[in-house]
Amino acid sequence: MRVLITGAAGFLGSHLSERFLAEGHEVVGLDNLITGSADNITHLLRSDRFTFYQYDVTEFIYVAGELDGVLHFASPASPVDYLQLPIQTLKVGSLGTHKALGLAKAKSARFLLASTSEVYGDPAVHPQPETYWGNVNPVGPRGVYDEAKRFAEAMTMAYHRYHGVDTRIVRIFNTYGPRMRARDGRVVSNFIVQALRGEPLTVYGDGSQTRSFCFVDDLIEGIYRLFNSEETQPVNVGNPNEFTIKQLADVMIELTGLKAGIERRPLPVDDPRVRQPDISQARELLGWEPTVELRDGLLQTIDYFSSRPDVLADEDEGQG
Structure with a gap:
């Protein structure tokens, strides 16, 4: 082909x-x-x-x-x-x-x-x-x-x-993993870069908004x-397992040993409050569902960013 x-x-x-x-x-x-x-x-x-x-x-x-x-x-x-x-x-x-x-x-x-x-x-x-x-x-x-x-x-x-x-x-x-761009405004890459630099994790709003993260x-x-x-x-x-942004931040702090904690900022305009796929069609038509647990996928992604010296360079931070 x-x-x-x-x-x-x-x-x-x-x-x-x-x-x-x-x-x-x-x-x-x-x-x-x-x-x-x-x-x-x-x-x-x-x-x-x-x-x-x-x-x-x-x-x-x-x-x-x-x-x-x-x-x-x-x-x-x-x-x-x-x-x-x-x-x-x-x-x-x-x-x-x-x-x-x-x-x-x-x-x-x-x-x-x-x-x-x-x-x-x-x-x-x-x-x-x-x-x-x-x-x-x-x-x-x-x-x-x-x-x-x-x-x-x-x-x-x-x-x-x-x-x-x-x-x-x-x-x-929402998808994450190796080859994500650093500080591109996606919450996983933002959190990893901030954690590797020892900075507080930026959480927008109260962190109760949800996302579903697929490796x-x-x-x-x-x-x-x-x-x-x-x-x-x-x-x-996508991955139907739903997490709040605050839960993701807590997992990231645990995996990286970050001491700086969390910094809160106002929620961006039109930021979705919830996001979770119904994957019934994918299961039925494709025989597909995700298999990689969040912690395992995050560890692989953290390892990828850790191997890149440019990650610690100063860059403008995007929306969370």
Whole structure:
């Protein structure tokens, strides 16, 4: 099988590229490296089955030869990015998705869209099933990402219904693990960097807001199974075990031995109060559910950040 992965140098794209290579497939990777990192794919370039091009997927995409799959993972995807790259976020969700779908159509390739739990916004239904349409503020600071992904889903289904493209949509919930960017505004990476620097962990609000944290290896397994399934409707992939941010902070303090404790700040605008996937569809259709416990995954992630000297460098901190 020969597949093209956009956002291949990103956190998830690099792991997904690695998985397809491990299964014996050929991977063509695209990334403009605005938020991705060449360091994430250095080891992949040693394979003669991996080809990488630095390229903006909002432009026309030409790839010579046959393709069996197009997996669209290109997008800024952290709270810091929403604020710093709002136009690029909207363009990659609209133009980028359009170009990637056009390539899949031209090559008669299967298409998989990396969507997100953010399509549910600040959900009024808990946990969130795929049938829930969401509660999104389209003009808030997070709206550029939420609406970009909602539009991308609509575009994907339009290509499926009108052009007959064989499509898949994965709604990805909070994911963590090696190759996360330091201080990108995601709570796990923020907490780890702060702990390694001996700083207090920043908790926004009273810490009672909840998230469900999925280790990256579990997530990639779910995505790989979905790509190889016959399911064309959106499928949630994430860990249904729910933790408050305060509970996560307590676990992080325990694992790192941090003495500095917690520092509280006001809750950001439109920050979701709860986030928990209903993974009934993933269990039934894919035979998938996560297997890595939070503590085990956090230890692997802490080890990764500990091995990176740049983690302790001064950087601007994003939203928690």
